Amino acid sequence: MTTARTTLASAAQSASSTLAAGARQRRGAFIVFEGLDRSGKSTQVARLVQQLNERGVKAVAARFPDRTLTTGKMIDSYLSQKADLDDRAIHLLFSANRWERANQILEDLNRGTTVVCDRYAFSGIAFSAIKGLSWSWCRAPDIGLPAPDLVLFLRISPSAAQSRGGFGDERYEKTEVQQRVKGAFKRLGESVEEGKWVELEADRGVDEVGQEVLRRVEEVLQGAGMDKEVGKLWTECQADD
Numbered sequence: 361m362t363t364a365r366t367t368l369a370s371a372a373q374s375a376s377s378t379l380a381a382g383a384r385q386r387r388g389a390f391i392v393f394e395g396l397d398r399s400g401k402s403t404q405v406a407r408l409v410q411q412l413n414e415r416g417v418k419a420v421a422a423r424f425p426d427r428t429l430t431t432g433k434m435i436d437s438y439l440s441q442k443a444d445l446d447d448r449a450i451h452l453l454f455s456a457n458r459w460e461r462a463n464q465i466l467e468d469l470n471r472g473t474t475v476v477c478d479r480y481a482f483s484g485i486a487f488s489a490i491k492g493l494s495w496s497w498c499r500a501p502d503i504g505l506p507a508p509d510l511v512l513f514l515r516i517s518p519s520a521a522q523s524r525g526g527f528g529d530e531r532y533e534k535t536e537v538q539q540r541v542k543g544a545f546k547r548l549g550e551s552v553e554e555g556k557w558v559e560l561e562a563d564r565g566v567d568e569v570g571q572e573v574l575r576r577v578e579e580v581l582q583g584a585g586m587d588k589e590v591g592k593l594w595t596e597c598q599a600d601d
């Protein structure tokens with residue numbers, strides 16, 4: 361742990377000495393957690409942000425859907441089954457919700473702050489594609505969003521997820537839906553650039569998963585990618601259906 365602390369702190373230090381030398385500041389990393397409902401994403405996001413800050417690496421949490429935003433309130437009504445919406449309309453609302461926060465994320469990253477995000481556009485595709493919408497259509501509204509440097513997919517079986525305190529009454533909290541979403545996530549992981557989608561076994565203790573998370577994130581923070589501009593999502597993809 362001391363080693364992780366030292367290396368991360370020196371990554372942060374090198375960011376400030378680079379700045380002092382007048383060169384481009386190393387940016388923050390955009391880390392996204394994806395996974396089925398109740399796979400432990402929120403716990404790992406909070407834990408990672410805290411650990412990074414303790415190590416002198418500035419980090420903030422984000423989450424989607426962000427229910428505090430205007431679009432988020434409509435999404436909340438849909439998820440809590442108070443409102444029904446056409447499949448395409450809700451898909452576009454989820455995407456608009458991400459766009460509402462996109463500039464903030466970009467500003468944080470460019471200021472050197474790491475953003476750790478609970479769900480992103482991958483959930484957008486997975487949850488809509490299982491309704492029969494085409495992949496290329498689902499992907500289109502998110503083209504150009506800030507691209508994550510790393511997606512950590514927390515892998516858990518739908519039955520294990522359900523046994524973790526059970527699902528509530530929200531729209532997608534059903535084992536059969538989660539099973540199909542799992543299949544969609546698998547296909548998505550295969551389509552993401554090599555090394556940027558990492559699957560972690562989530563059916564373990566919080567600390568064990570957390571240690572692996574920190575190790576993966578440390579690699580990204582020390583990598584050459586932090587000297588490059590934030591990428592744009594899906595711009596390299598071809599329509600594949």
Ligand code: DGP
Nearest residue numbers: 397424425454479483484485487488532
């Ligand atoms: P959460 O707040 O992480 O529990 O997510 C709420 C639910 O919304 C969850 O079942 C997953 C689903 N969801 C998250 N993002 C999207 C999205 O972009 N599109 C759709 N259709 N569903 C999403």
